[in-house]
Amino acid sequence: MRLPLFSLATLTLATGLCAQSPAPDADTALLRHLYDAALTDSPAYAHLGELVSQFPGRLSGSKKLEGAVQWGKGVLEKQGVDRLELQPVMVPHWERGAPESVRFISSDGKSAALAAFALGGSVPTPAGGLRASVVELHSLDELKTTDVKGKIVFFNRSMDPKAVNPGDAYGGAGDQRNKGPGEAAKYGAVGALTRSLTHALDDVPHTGFTGYQDGVPGIPAAALSTVAANRLSAALKADPRLQAELVINSTWFDPALSHNVIGELRGSAHPEQIILVGGHLDSWDVTPGAHDDGSGVVQSIEVLRLLQAVGYKPRHTIRCVLFVSEENSTNGGKEYARLVGEKKEVHLLALESDNGGYQPIGFQLGNKAGDAPARAARWRTLLEPYRLNVLESGPGGADVGPLIDHGATVGEIITESQRYFDYHHTTIDTMDKVNPRELQLGAAAMAALVYLVDQHGL
Amino acid sequence: MRLPLFSLATLTLATGLCAQSPAPDADTALLRHLYDAALTDSPAYAHLGELVSQFPGRLSGSKKLEGAVQWGKGVLEKQGVDRLELQPVMVPHWERGAPESVRFISSDGKSAALAAFALGGSVPTPAGGLRASVVELHSLDELKTTDVKGKIVFFNRSMDPKAVNPGDAYGGAGDQRNKGPGEAAKYGAVGALTRSLTHALDDVPHTGFTGYQDGVPGIPAAALSTVAANRLSAALKADPRLQAELVINSTWFDPALSHNVIGELRGSAHPEQIILVGGHLDSWDVTPGAHDDGSGVVQSIEVLRLLQAVGYKPRHTIRCVLFVSEENSTNGGKEYARLVGEKKEVHLLALESDNGGYQPIGFQLGNKAGDAPARAARWRTLLEPYRLNVLESGPGGADVGPLIDHGATVGEIITESQRYFDYHHTTIDTMDKVNPRELQLGAAAMAALVYLVDQHGL
Numbered sequence: 001m002r003l004p005l006f007s008l009a010t011l012t013l014a015t016g017l018c019a020q021s022p023a024p025d026a027d028t029a030l031l032r033h034l035y036d037a038a039l040t041d042s043p044a045y046a047h048l049g050e051l052v053s054q055f056p057g058r059l060s061g062s063k064k065l066e067g068a069v070q071w072g073k074g075v076l077e078k079q080g081v082d083r084l085e086l087q088p089v090m091v092p093h094w095e096r097g098a099p100e101s102v103r104f105i106s107s108d109g110k111s112a113a114l115a116a117f118a119l120g121g122s123v124p125t126p127a128g129g130l131r132a133s134v135v136e137l138h139s140l141d142e143l144k145t146t147d148v149k150g151k152i153v154f155f156n157r158s159m160d161p162k163a164v165n166p167g168d169a170y171g172g173a174g175d176q177r178n179k180g181p182g183e184a185a186k187y188g189a190v191g192a193l194t195r196s197l198t199h200a201l202d203d204v205p206h207t208g209f210t211g212y213q214d215g216v217p218g219i220p221a222a223a224l225s226t227v228a229a230n231r232l233s234a235a236l237k238a239d240p241r242l243q244a245e246l247v248i249n250s251t252w253f254d255p256a257l258s259h260n261v262i263g264e265l266r267g268s269a270h271p272e273q274i275i276l277v278g279g280h281l282d283s284w285d286v287t288p289g290a291h292d293d294g295s296g297v298v299q300s301i302e303v304l305r306l307l308q309a310v311g312y313k314p315r316h317t318i319r320c321v322l323f324v325s326e327e328n329s330t331n332g333g334k335e336y337a338r339l340v341g342e343k344k345e346v347h348l349l350a351l352e353s354d355n356g357g358y359q360p361i362g363f364q365l366g367n368k369a370g371d372a373p374a375r376a377a378r379w380r381t382l383l384e385p386y387r388l389n390v391l392e393s394g395p396g397g398a399d400v401g402p403l404i405d406h407g408a409t410v411g412e413i414i415t416e417s418q419r420y421f422d423y424h425h426t427t428i429d430t431m432d433k434v435n436p437r438e439l440q441l442g443a444a445a446m447a448a449l450v451y452l453v454d455q456h457g458l
Numbered sequence: 459m460r461l462p463l464f465s466l467a468t469l470t471l472a473t474g475l476c477a478q479s480p481a482p483d484a485d486t487a488l489l490r491h492l493y494d495a496a497l498t499d500s501p502a503y504a505h506l507g508e509l510v511s512q513f514p515g516r517l518s519g520s521k522k523l524e525g526a527v528q529w530g531k532g533v534l535e536k537q538g539v540d541r542l543e544l545q546p547v548m549v550p551h552w553e554r555g556a557p558e559s560v561r562f563i564s565s566d567g568k569s570a571a572l573a574a575f576a577l578g579g580s581v582p583t584p585a586g587g588l589r590a591s592v593v594e595l596h597s598l599d600e601l602k603t604t605d606v607k608g609k610i611v612f613f614n615r616s617m618d619p620k621a622v623n624p625g626d627a628y629g630g631a632g633d634q635r636n637k638g639p640g641e642a643a644k645y646g647a648v649g650a651l652t653r654s655l656t657h658a659l660d661d662v663p664h665t666g667f668t669g670y671q672d673g674v675p676g677i678p679a680a681a682l683s684t685v686a687a688n689r690l691s692a693a694l695k696a697d698p699r700l701q702a703e704l705v706i707n708s709t710w711f712d713p714a715l716s717h718n719v720i721g722e723l724r725g726s727a728h729p730e731q732i733i734l735v736g737g738h739l740d741s742w743d744v745t746p747g748a749h750d751d752g753s754g755v756v757q758s759i760e761v762l763r764l765l766q767a768v769g770y771k772p773r774h775t776i777r778c779v780l781f782v783s784e785e786n787s788t789n790g791g792k793e794y795a796r797l798v799g800e801k802k803e804v805h806l807l808a809l810e811s812d813n814g815g816y817q818p819i820g821f822q823l824g825n826k827a828g829d830a831p832a833r834a835a836r837w838r839t840l841l842e843p844y845r846l847n848v849l850e851s852g853p854g855g856a857d858v859g860p861l862i863d864h865g866a867t868v869g870e871i872i873t874e875s876q877r878y879f880d881y882h883h884t885t886i887d888t889m890d891k892v893n894p895r896e897l898q899l900g901a902a903a904m905a906a907l908v909y910l911v912d913q914h915g916l
Contacts, residue, residue: 035620035622036620039619039620039622040619040620161497161498161895162493162494162497162498164493164497164843164844164845164899165845166895199895359874359876361819361845361847361874385622386622387622387623387819387848387874389819389847389848390845390847416816416817416819416845416874418817418893418895418896418899419893419896422893435876435877435880437619437624437657437876438876438877441622441876
């Protein structure tokens with residue numbers, strides 16, 4: 001379905017923004033070629049299989065991440081690029097150590113284990129573990145009015161089920177994990193437990209980053225599965241004198257040297273101007289990281305292959321960047337942006353894939369003028385046949401976001417992702433959760449936008 | 459993101475079509491209430507669990523289907539409706555009987571089993587089975603130029619991977635299963651094997667309807683898993699004298715009495731005018747039918763609950779219809795439409811859910827004037843916040859389609875469905891393939907459209 005009035009409006013806008021646009025039939029045909037190439041004999045799913053089976057738990061500072069860096073370089077090399085670079089980046093190095101444990105001990109002395117993962121970056125418990133009474137809170141604000149001194153704070157606010165986009169619900173509940181332990185430490189708490197950030201009610205804990213406040217010693221922190229959180233909450237209501245025992249065996253090491261992997265196809269007309277596609281190579285230590293962000297990695301590699309497979313000669317340089325350390329520092333993205341500033345590199349578009357390898361529905365785009373989605377809207381009639389209907393405004397992904405300050409239009413692919421947070425940062429973010437066609441459609445969608453920007457600017 | 463020009467166009471169109479539209483804020487608020495109700499404490503997923511666990515394999519003529527009819531009636535009764543009806547429908551009664559088997563026998567006498575299901579409606583093989591040489595074809599047209607007399611025809615055309623919408627690929631390959639055996643019989647073939655209709659490469663066979671030609675005796679027909687089809691094809695290339703052996707133990711019985719389940723909320727202003735939501739209760743005999751179409755059933759029931767839960771008093775009658783025998787006759791839909799004609803009932807909208815309980819992305823709509831999607835487009839700004847971006851033209855679902863001839867606007871919900879045909883008509887169309895939030899979002903989307911049509915007409 002297309003409204004006559006809408007088509008007219010689109011046409012008018014396109015003429016206004018890009019009077020020199022060439023025959024739209026050429027665009028239609030090229031997009032079709034890109035999709036055909038993506039949907040037949042694509043290596044993307046097999047690449048994902050290699051990455052998640054050979055390098056699960058590829059956290060910053062780990063050998064698995066360095067293996068993944070070499071793997072990414074090898075795949076790009078074999079595929080064929082005009083330039084390949086390993087860009088040095090210093091990354092944090094935190095290790096979980098021996099498995100953590102969280103138990104609660106009733107006032108009658110009975111104890112029960114709770115499914116939990118230490119949060120990434122948590123300090124360890126003292127030797128022999130930590131035992132204290134528990135106070136359940138539902139917001140960081142409650143720290144101001146609750147006596148948490150000497151206690152373990154248990155942040156148990158659920159993700160809002162009413163948010164249609166689960167990313168909004170994740171953002172809305174995320175302060176408990178990101179900042180909760182650090183804030184609780186300021187008020188004298190000795191440990192922190194947080195409800196896993198997911199809509200799923202199951203016994204799978206979700207790890208993730210937590211940061212402490214400068215000048216305040218950190219406290220040990222772990223995420224409980226949603227089932228464990230409900231269980232602890234119920235037990236606490238029945239027995240307010242209940243205690244919890246945490247054992248976390250983590251270690252902070254010195255920062256480590258790692259590398260962003262960069263491969264590019266040189267532009268024929270403006271090689272100095274760059275269109276970037278990227279995802280992040282690292283994952284949390286406990287997960288295969290199939291959706292987060294193995295999918296983004298193999299899709300970004302695949303964008304270069306698709307352009308080559310259809311015989312397209314890009315006018316600008318098309319650069320694939322596999323960032324490191326998104327999960328616990330975004331140092332890969334920050335260092336990349338710093339060097340862009342230093343070299344005064346021009347990026348027309350920096351497009352990230354970090355929303356899982358699900359069916360794509362469109363793009364989030366941001367630039368300083370705030371008009372990026374409106375400018376891209378002239379391609380609506382080209383994109384809609386591929387079910388790419390959404391063009392939203394936003395700050396881009398975590399790794400490409402900093403490039404907006406260097407004049408780039410930044411963006412990320414938007415996927416249908418009700419299932420994304422069911423698996424996010426868990427042991428079950430596995431290959432079988434990724435549908436090959438959905439993965440390939442994401443790569444095709446990215447390639448389509450890259451092609452359009454390369455041809456017509458944004 | 460919304461384009462100023464597009465907003466203007468939408469506004470102009472809305473004014474033109476529906477000058478009497480009330481305050482849009484009321485619509486915005488009501489849609490939000492419907493979604494909130496759907497996303498918190500919805501019974502839809504639990505209902506689906508009841509249906510698929512208590513009544514798997516609820517094919518026309520089976521006790522399971524009659525159990526499902528009583529279950530549907532019971533759920534609607536308990537939920538509370540103004541009128542409840544079991545509408546008699548005569549349905550076909552075919553049974554698979556003892557498990558089928560398909561083997562191939564090499565010319566050196568070795569034999570191997572192939573994963574297969576008899577097609578629904580297939581005649582049985584003679585006692586002791588059927589053995590014949592095999593000829594592989596890729597289209598029905600090839601029957602005209604190939605000697606198939608006395609042979610088993612093996613239709614092995616894949617679903618087109620290049621189709622972005624897998625429904626298009628399903629439609630494109632479906633003639634092999636729907637009509638292939640009947641056509642092959644006309645040319646003297648003695649049996650038929652068809653490649654399962656799926657993009658997935660696995661050992662799961664997919665059954666489905668096949669129909670014979672009037673006046674030509676039917677031949678036994680079975681679907682092979684895609685892995686089995688590839689295996690047979692390779693074996694046949696290596697050994698063209700290879701034979702296949704089919705054993706199918708099916709029986710056709712006399713048509714059986716079944717019932718469409720109808721529950722409705724009576725309209726306050728125009729009770730004689732109906733807005734219908736529906737799905738089909740029956741499934742193939744081998745499948746739990748969680749996506750096909752347990753999801754559509756529980757979503758249709760849920761639409762009535764959502765309207766009640768938010769305290770909405772409909773102006774027109776809102777009718778939920780759980781059709782029977784969609785899979786092997788569409789007799790439920792046909793009989794419903796016949797009675798609509800007989801009673802001269804007026805349907806403003808008849809909206810079906812039969813594309814799986816995946817994330818909804820919009821609606822397909824059709825009416826005689828052909829302008830239904832354009833008319834619904836005045837609600838785009840209301841629907842887009844819920845990621846309902848697609849309004850396409852089409853003939854509605856299989857059960858509501860006939861109502862177009864009685865003046866109705868017909869439609870179906872469109873879902874993101876790359877995974878739908880991985881499970882369709884198989885043993886693995888199970889509960890765990892349905893995401894509760896995606897299911898609930900589908901029900902909310904249907905309720906939203908029903909509300910808008912009830913308030914403003916279509």
